Amino acid sequence: MPRINALPDVPRWAALAAHAVPLVTLPSGLWRIALVAGLPVAAEPVRTVGESLYVLSLTVVSEALALLTLGLVQPWGETVPRWIPLLGGRNVPPLAAVIPALAGATALFGLWGWVGYVMAANLAAGSVTDTPAQLVLLLACYLPLLAWAPLLTVSAIAYYRRRTPANGMLTFMS
Structure with missing residues (x-):
């Protein structure tokens, strides 16, 4: 079985989970790029430059945040890369990575509760998509995002x- 690119002491399941995060965010980003490009993926196209910039920024930020998950299994998640001014070469305190990740x-998790509610209301009203094909594409691109929170958590x-150390705060999870 091929080795996933991760530190040697990272369990395979953890490396797979971390590497899956950028992949589960990618389809929604591609859908948003298609929307900005004017492809018929939704009922309403993006109309203004401001809307386009917002949609593209959302795509870039979400993918960048997803890629940060790789730091939980890569060397740069334990030691700050040397090229970073003032901090380069220092060890990353575990909680400095864990607290933002769990937050x-x-x-x-909270966002998906709200988005699920809004999407259900909009889908029921028929205001998101015009055709069944658009709806299937939308769901295929956005449902993988449901895995982001649990994958990031584990x-x-x-x-x-x-x-x-074994006597740390989260040992009750052992």
């Missing part, structure tokens, strides 16, 4: 357990 996962917990 992000919590935000994603990646952060694995990082914490690997980087802290």
Whole structure:
């Protein structure tokens, strides 16, 4: 079985989870890019430059945040890369990575509750898509995002357990 690119002491399941995060965010980003490009993926096209910039920024930011998950299994998640001014070469305190990761996962869980409610209302009203094909494409591109929060959660917990002594705070999860 081929090795996933990760530190040697990272469990395979944790490396797979961390590497899956950027992949589950990619389809929605591609859908948003198609929307900005004017492809018929939704009922309403993006109309203004401001809307286009917002949609593209959302895509870039979400993919960048997803890529940060790789730091939970890569060397740069344990030691700040040397090229970063003032911090380069220093060890990353485990909680400096775990707290933002778990806060992000919590935000994603909450966001999905709200987005699910809004999407259900909009889909029921028929205001998001015009055709069944558009609806299928929208769901195929956005449903993988549901995995982001749990994948980030297990990646952060694995990082914490690997980087802290056995008598640490989260040992109840052993």
